[in-house]
Amino acid sequence: MLAGRQPDNHEEEGGMSGSFIRVLIGVVAALAVIVLGLASVGALDPTVDPDTFLIAGSNQFALIVAIALLVGFVAYALVEYLQTRRLDSITRQFDTRTIVLIPIAIAINIVLGQTVGTALKMPVYMDSIGTILVGVLAGPIPGALTGLLANLIWTFVLSGTPFGSPYAWPFAIVAAEIGLLAGIFGYYGFFRSRPNTPTVPLVLGAAVAIGVLASLAYFGILPAYLKGALIGSDLATVEPFFIAIAVIIGIAVVLTAILLVVYLFLRRDLGVAYIVVGGAICGVVSALISAPISAVVFGGVTGSGTDILVASFQQAGADLQTAVLQQGLISDPIDKTLTYIVVFALLGTLSRRFTARFPQGERAVGTAEG
Amino acid sequence: MSERSARRRADGIDDATTAPPPGADQLSEADAAYLAGLAPATPTAYHRQNPLTKATAATMATLGAFVLGGYVGPLAILVLGVVPGAIVAGLLGRLVRLAALISLPIAVSVALVSVFTRAGETVLFVIGPFDATLEGVDFAAQIIVRLFVIAMALGLFGLTTDPRALVVDLERRGVPPRVAFAAAATLETIPAMIERAQTIQAAQRARGLDTEGSLGARVRGVMPLVGPVILSSLTEVEERSLALEVRAFGRPGRRHLLWTLPDSGRQRLVRWLLVGLFLAVAVGRVSGSLPAPL
Amino acid sequence: MLSMRGVSYRYPGYARQVLQDLDLEIAPGDIVGLVGRNDAGKSTLCLVAAGLAPASIGGTLTGEVRVDGISTVGRPTHELAASVGLVFQDSNTQRSGVTATVFEEVALGSVNLGRSVAETVRRTRDAMATLRIEALADRDPARLSGGQAQLVAVASILAMGPRLLVLDEPTAQLDPEGTRLVGAALRDLAATGTALLIAEHKTDLLDGLCSRIIALDGGRIALDGPAASVLEDPALAAIGVESPARVRLARAATERGLTIPAGAFAR
Numbered sequence: 001m002l003a004g005r006q007p008d009n010h011e012e013e014g015g016m017s018g019s020f021i022r023v024l025i026g027v028v029a030a031l032a033v034i035v036l037g038l039a040s041v042g043a044l045d046p047t048v049d050p051d052t053f054l055i056a057g058s059n060q061f062a063l064i065v066a067i068a069l070l071v072g073f074v075a076y077a078l079v080e081y082l083q084t085r086r087l088d089s090i091t092r093q094f095d096t097r098t099i100v101l102i103p104i105a106i107a108i109n110i111v112l113g114q115t116v117g118t119a120l121k122m123p124v125y126m127d128s129i130g131t132i133l134v135g136v137l138a139g140p141i142p143g144a145l146t147g148l149l150a151n152l153i154w155t156f157v158l159s160g161t162p163f164g165s166p167y168a169w170p171f172a173i174v175a176a177e178i179g180l181l182a183g184i185f186g187y188y189g190f191f192r193s194r195p196n197t198p199t200v201p202l203v204l205g206a207a208v209a210i211g212v213l214a215s216l217a218y219f220g221i222l223p224a225y226l227k228g229a230l231i232g233s234d235l236a237t238v239e240p241f242f243i244a245i246a247v248i249i250g251i252a253v254v255l256t257a258i259l260l261v262v263y264l265f266l267r268r269d270l271g272v273a274y275i276v277v278g279g280a281i282c283g284v285v286s287a288l289i290s291a292p293i294s295a296v297v298f299g300g301v302t303g304s305g306t307d308i309l310v311a312s313f314q315q316a317g318a319d320l321q322t323a324v325l326q327q328g329l330i331s332d333p334i335d336k337t338l339t340y341i342v343v344f345a346l347l348g349t350l351s352r353r354f355t356a357r358f359p360q361g362e363r364a365v366g367t368a369e370g
Numbered sequence: 371m372s373e374r375s376a377r378r379r380a381d382g383i384d385d386a387t388t389a390p391p392p393g394a395d396q397l398s399e400a401d402a403a404y405l406a407g408l409a410p411a412t413p414t415a416y417h418r419q420n421p422l423t424k425a426t427a428a429t430m431a432t433l434g435a436f437v438l439g440g441y442v443g444p445l446a447i448l449v450l451g452v453v454p455g456a457i458v459a460g461l462l463g464r465l466v467r468l469a470a471l472i473s474l475p476i477a478v479s480v481a482l483v484s485v486f487t488r489a490g491e492t493v494l495f496v497i498g499p500f501d502a503t504l505e506g507v508d509f510a511a512q513i514i515v516r517l518f519v520i521a522m523a524l525g526l527f528g529l530t531t532d533p534r535a536l537v538v539d540l541e542r543r544g545v546p547p548r549v550a551f552a553a554a555a556t557l558e559t560i561p562a563m564i565e566r567a568q569t570i571q572a573a574q575r576a577r578g579l580d581t582e583g584s585l586g587a588r589v590r591g592v593m594p595l596v597g598p599v600i601l602s603s604l605t606e607v608e609e610r611s612l613a614l615e616v617r618a619f620g621r622p623g624r625r626h627l628l629w630t631l632p633d634s635g636r637q638r639l640v641r642w643l644l645v646g647l648f649l650a651v652a653v654g655r656v657s658g659s660l661p662a663p664l
Numbered sequence: 665m666l667s668m669r670g671v672s673y674r675y676p677g678y679a680r681q682v683l684q685d686l687d688l689e690i691a692p693g694d695i696v697g698l699v700g701r702n703d704a705g706k707s708t709l710c711l712v713a714a715g716l717a718p719a720s721i722g723g724t725l726t727g728e729v730r731v732d733g734i735s736t737v738g739r740p741t742h743e744l745a746a747s748v749g750l751v752f753q754d755s756n757t758q759r760s761g762v763t764a765t766v767f768e769e770v771a772l773g774s775v776n777l778g779r780s781v782a783e784t785v786r787r788t789r790d791a792m793a794t795l796r797i798e799a800l801a802d803r804d805p806a807r808l809s810g811g812q813a814q815l816v817a818v819a820s821i822l823a824m825g826p827r828l829l830v831l832d833e834p835t836a837q838l839d840p841e842g843t844r845l846v847g848a849a850l851r852d853l854a855a856t857g858t859a860l861l862i863a864e865h866k867t868d869l870l871d872g873l874c875s876r877i878i879a880l881d882g883g884r885i886a887l888d889g890p891a892a893s894v895l896e897d898p899a900l901a902a903i904g905v906e907s908p909a910r911v912r913l914a915r916a917a918t919e920r921g922l923t924i925p926a927g928a929f930a931r
Contacts, residue, residue: 081544085544086546086622087546088622091546091548091549094548095611095620096611096614096615096619096620097607097608097611099548099551099552099611099614099619100555100607100610100611100614101604101607102552102556103552103555103556103559104559104563104603104604104606104607106552106556106559106560107556107559107560107562107563107603108563108599108600108603110560111560111563111564111567111599112596112599129596129600149549149552149553153553153556155524156425156428156524156527156528156536157533157536157537157553157556157557158528158533158556158557158560159428159524159525159527159528160525160527160528160529160530160531160533161528161557163560163561164472164524164528165472166432166472166520166521166523166524166525167476167517167520296436297436298476298480298513298517299480299483299484299509299510299513300483301476301479301480301483301484301513307479307482307483310483311482311483314483342596345597346597346600346601349597349601350601350604354604354605354607354608357608
């Protein structure tokens, strides 16, 4: 296909054994971090929390795994740098198009995150469209690095400008995870449009998508009400304010589900079901990783519309960690599903000729038209 | 990062600063002075510190404020580290305003969320469903102090460091030119995109799209904005990347940069001392040998 | 300098051959104009000549493209950058966006080539002198007029020292003043001995500048010869190219029975 693409004439110094050592050291470093992390937070508590239906230790565990992945990657890069004085096997993933796309992606993240996110005044962030775009088109590693770089640049390079945010960098690891997952989903064709899907698979897809959203609501959101004594206890003792919030959240979730199904059947595109599943998974993982960071660093507050949820859950009796996690499990899947939909719609409007020129473009979006 | 690799990297820096790049000997004094003049202006002694030194100071101050917690530790970092630096740089007033501006919205959130919702023994007052507790006030104040110290430390770095200087310095230290390019290009991309968003927004307002008002109206107003802003940026990607490739962008290997920023052994020592100090504090805090945060 | 033999090219994912069995020789110092309809393959020929297609774009190239006698097949673009330069239409997308002064912007390509600082400075100064933009050296490259910005783009390629400069409609997005500025600069450039291949639909600009004109039609060479004879060839209109104003004027005058003294409209 791409018969003329430049051949790789810069053979790695160190060859096969060199890369084997790098991978080995990376894996060992990652495992070491997991062991150390588990030892420091106490062994993973496998019991299921009756209130949240989550494994009690899953919160910290996700963060530890994310950090372990990051440390493993850094160890790999460091060994490569010591071996060859270069970072070829990593930089090779970035062709010029991807490098040009990254600043635009970061700008999209920041501009939309700050303007649209705050303009809508809804509990969504919309600050990862660019990262997801790079992940899908260029692959998991460029996606992860874009997320990481985006938050570091946001803090360090832009800190003297009105666009800077000194509080973005602790969440760099979450942004990296978002880019990584988008790259993986892109690799497996989640973002591929599947127009004119027959009705039977369409109904099946809708059922799966609703199933995922429903189980999210059941495991992630319903416990918040139960724990908060909003449902199943004496409603008279509960402040109307919290009931109102609970009702609003419930309506928002149901509305999102209905909108997605309508969108699915309107476009008659099974791709929408894939996107919902991918976005929901991405949202849950993001919530698990970001909740401990948010709780430890900022007392669970981000300055956006999501804070009201944290406040409600805390007031209803949840401790800080749980309140932040519950907020994340509500906001993040909705946010990421919507973001995935935006990216999916965007990819649909881009010419295949454009997308096919990115490293993973043809795989993720499909081949160029004849 | 291991000590050994760090030393190796530091040695690499020495090579770059002491050994002149090939051909530099033919550079006339006038040209050398001209190139030096291309580097961003550094009006004060604090500005003149190497970007990595300033970045290390800001990062360690930030991490230190996290690890120490409480009031005394972060405030000590602020008073002993950040404020003197800002005075030397001659922008204390500007820095305080910037840090206040950046930390204010999130501080308000922290205050509202923590003061009224944190369970505690001592209830100060009650507003509707919320009881404000002494414990909540204490927690919120700690977080706000920490956020303000972080905003001050990173703001001082940002106000005294031209991003181009940071990027050039990082490339000199071995960061791949491609990563350096991505970071440097972001600087210009963001204002350009905001301008583009405003243009499109104005055009759509003229066509009657609502960006104020009810939620439904806002959603309808924002959605047609997102697509054009992103699409118009993306259409440039192809031509931009081809134009860069024609300028030998993809070539592997080091480049000889037109200007670099001075570094010194003393500054390197300061950097390692800062890192060492932070590690000592972190170990002290984790092992419990430091007193509990005040 | 540049030699193409039996060159055919199609873009990735497209069945249509945009260039078909093309033969082309450009000797050192040649000033060649390239005309043709919008879809005749002018831009594609520019991309192939500069080695971007297929190295950066993909697609399938058959036949042989040689730059300075060496085949471009399989060579990455950055290896060709010092031999063949390419200037695009839009000065905005050609600006790197990472430099604060015109001097640094012009020097960028030379720096990317890994040249020593002294050599880069010398070449940068030379390139700016050739295009007479020394006065812009300390300006912000993002705040220039369209014509000035396009001259900076040309200079940044020139500083890399290519012996062949390919320009793909360099004045297409410029106002008359910018077009005049770039036209004058191209004349200065032609005097330096750099070979030029200029794709352009404004034949007035090519008239008097080029020694030779190639007209493309449907990816094939329709006309190729000395500038004066090709630009006056009535066949140009049939392949969608408008002759220069002086040719049309002379033709209209002749049709109405007026005699124009030879050389009255010559430049």
